[in-house]
Amino acid sequence: MKNILFxxxxxxxxxxxxxxxxxxxxNISLNKTTPIGLASAIDGSTWIADGDHNQIxxxxxxxxxxLTIDSLERPMHIATQGELVxxxxxxxxxxxxxxxxxxxxxxxVHKLDAPAGIDFxxxxxxxADFYNHRILFGSGDNWISIGKEGKKDSEFxxxxxxxxxxxxxxxxxAYNNRVQVxxxxxEHLLTFGNNEKINAATGIYVSDDEVFVTDFENDRLVIYxxxxxxxxxxxxxxxxxxxxxxxxxxxxxTNYRGKSISKFKKSKN
Amino acid sequence: xxxxxxxISALLFITLISPSELSAQNNRDQITVQVDGLGCPxxxxxxxxKFKEFKGIKDVKIEMETGIFTFSYxxxxxxTLDMIEKQVDxxxxxxxxxxxxxxxxxxxxSKQNITELSEESEIVTKDIFVAGNCGMxxxxxxxxxKGISGVVSAEWDKENKLLxxxxxxxxxxxxxxxAAVSKAGHDTKYTKxxxxxxxxxxGCCHYDRIN
Numbered sequence: 001m002k003n004i005l006f007x008x009x010x011x012x013x014x015x016x017x018x019x020x021x022x023x024x025x026x027n028i029s030l031n032k033t034t035p036i037g038l039a040s041a042i043d044g045s046t047w048i049a050d051g052d053h054n055q056i057x058x059x060x061x062x063x064x065x066x067l068t069i070d071s072l073e074r075p076m077h078i079a080t081q082g083e084l085v086x087x088x089x090x091x092x093x094x095x096x097x098x099x100x101x102x103x104x105x106x107x108x109v110h111k112l113d114a115p116a117g118i119d120f121x122x123x124x125x126x127x128a129d130f131y132n133h134r135i136l137f138g139s140g141d142n143w144i145s146i147g148k149e150g151k152k153d154s155e156f157x158x159x160x161x162x163x164x165x166x167x168x169x170x171x172x173x174a175y176n177n178r179v180q181v182x183x184x185x186x187e188h189l190l191t192f193g194n195n196e197k198i199n200a201a202t203g204i205y206v207s208d209d210e211v212f213v214t215d216f217e218n219d220r221l222v223i224y225x226x227x228x229x230x231x232x233x234x235x236x237x238x239x240x241x242x243x244x245x246x247x248x249x250x251x252x253x254t255n256y257r258g259k260s261i262s263k264f265k266k267s268k269n
Numbered sequence: 270x271x272x273x274x275x276x277i278s279a280l281l282f283i284t285l286i287s288p289s290e291l292s293a294q295n296n297r298d299q300i301t302v303q304v305d306g307l308g309c310p311x312x313x314x315x316x317x318x319k320f321k322e323f324k325g326i327k328d329v330k331i332e333m334e335t336g337i338f339t340f341s342y343x344x345x346x347x348x349t350l351d352m353i354e355k356q357v358d359x360x361x362x363x364x365x366x367x368x369x370x371x372x373x374x375x376x377x378x379s380k381q382n383i384t385e386l387s388e389e390s391e392i393v394t395k396d397i398f399v400a401g402n403c404g405m406x407x408x409x410x411x412x413x414x415k416g417i418s419g420v421v422s423a424e425w426d427k428e429n430k431l432l433x434x435x436x437x438x439x440x441x442x443x444x445x446x447x448a449a450v451s452k453a454g455h456d457t458k459y460t461k462x463x464x465x466x467x468x469x470x471x472g473c474c475h476y477d478r479i480n
Binding site: 034036051052074076090091114116130131157158160174175176177199200202216217242256 | 309310311314315317318321333402403471472473475
C-alpha cells in the first residue's frame with residue numbers, strides 16, 4: 001500500500017509541470033537612440049528603427065552599433081527578409097527596401113498614409129496603414145485591403161503594427177487598445193486585449209505559441225496565447241515599450257522613452 | 270586701385286545691412302508651438318505630417334520631451350496663429366501656446382489667459398471631477414478652462430481626475446467651466462459630453478464615460 005501511495009505521489013508531482021514565465025534578464029542601453037521597431041538580422045545582429053533620428057541602426061548583442069543607415073523619414077516597425085530590410089517610412093508614405101545600401105521602394109497598388117508596420121510570410125506582405133485605418137496584405141498586383149476606421153470587429157483605430165504567420169494576420173489595433181486576428185483572406189477570426197485595459201497597443205510580435213503586445217502608456221508587455229487567453233503581464237523594467245522580438249530564446253523589448261532594450265528569459269515559477 | 274575701391278564698397282554694403290534686414294531677406298517666419306501630450310511617437314510624427322500639408326514648410330523640429338514643435342514658413346504666405354492652432358487641432362492635439370516671429374523681427378503670441386480682475390473680483394478655489402485619460406486630455410481640459418473669462422488658473426490631475434480651479438466668482442462659476450469642458454468632449458461631475466464630440470476625440474483620450 002505504501003508503495004502504491006509513493007508511486008501515485010511521484011506521478012502527481014511530475015504531472016504538476018510548473019508553469020514558465022518571462023523574467024527580467026538585463027538591459028541594453030542604446031544611448032541616444034529612440035527605438036520604435038526591432039528585427040533580427042540574418043547575421044545574428046539586430047536592426048533597430050530609430051524614429052526620432054530618421055535612421056535604422058544595426059547593433060550586436062552587446063548593444064554596440066555596427067552600421068547606421070540614415071536619411072529615412074520616420075522609420076517605424078521594420079522587418080527583415082534575408083539580407084533585405086523592409087522599412088515603413090511613416091513620413092514618406094512608402095515602404096523602403098534596403099539591401100547592402102541599395103534602396104528600392106515596395107510596389108503597391110494602394111496609396112499609403114503613414115505606414116507604421118510591415119511583416120511578411122512566404123512572399124506575402126502585410127502593412128499597417130496608420131492614417132487609413134487598414135491593413136494591406138498581398139504582393140505584386142494582388143493586394144487586399146482589410147478594415148476601415150471604427151471600433152467594431154474588422155475595424156481599426158490607427159493600426160501600428162502587424163505580424164503574419166502561415167495562416168493568420170495579427171494586428172496591433174493601437175488606439176482601439178486591442179489585438180485583432182484575421183485569416184489570409186481578410187476574414188476576421190478573433191479580437192482580444194480589451195480586458196487588460198491596454199492604453200495604446202503600439203507593437204506586436206507573434207511566436208510559435210504566444211502573442212506579445214506592447215502597452216505603451218501603461219509601460220507593460222501583455223502576453224497571450226494564440227487564442228487570446230492572457231498568459232502574463234510584465235510590468236517592470238519597461239519605459240514606453242514599442243516592439244518585441246525573440247532572439248535565441250531571449251525576449252527583447254524596445255523602450256522608446258528609456259532609449260534601451262529590456263531582455264527577458266523564460267524561467268520556471 | 271579699382272580693386273581696392275570695389276572691395277571697400279562691398280565691405281561697406283555688407284556692414285550697412287542690419288541683422289533684421291538679413292532676416293527679412295531670408296523671407297521666412299519662425300513658428301514655435303507648444304503642444305501637450307506628445308508622448309507617443311506615432312502621434313508626434315503624425316503632427317509633423319499634418320503640418321507638411323503647409324506647402325513651403327521647412328526646418329521642422331519636434332522635441333518630444335517638452336512638446337515644442339518648431340518650423341519656418343514663407344513670409345508671403347502670411348501664416349496666422351489661428352491657422353496654426355487649427356492645424357494642431359486637425360492632428361488631434363491642443364496647442365498650449367504658439368508664437369510667430371516674423372522675418373522682420375516682430376512677434377505674435379497666442380493669449381493663454383483672458384481674465385482681468387477688478388475691485389469686485391472674489392477669487393474662489395474649487396475642485397471639479399473631470400473624466401479624461403492622458404496628456405492630450407490634460408491639455409484640452411486646461412486650455413478650455415483657461416479660455417473662460419474669470420478663470421485665473423486651471424490644473425487637471427491625470428491620477429485623481431480633479432480639475433483644480435481658481436476663478437473670479439463675480440465673472441464665472443463652476444457650472445460655466447463644467448459646461449465648457451463637456452463641450453470640449455469631457456464628462457464632468459455635473460455635465461456630460463455629447464456622444465459625437467466624445468467619439469471625435471483621439472483614440473488615447475477615450476476615457477470611461479460617467480453614467
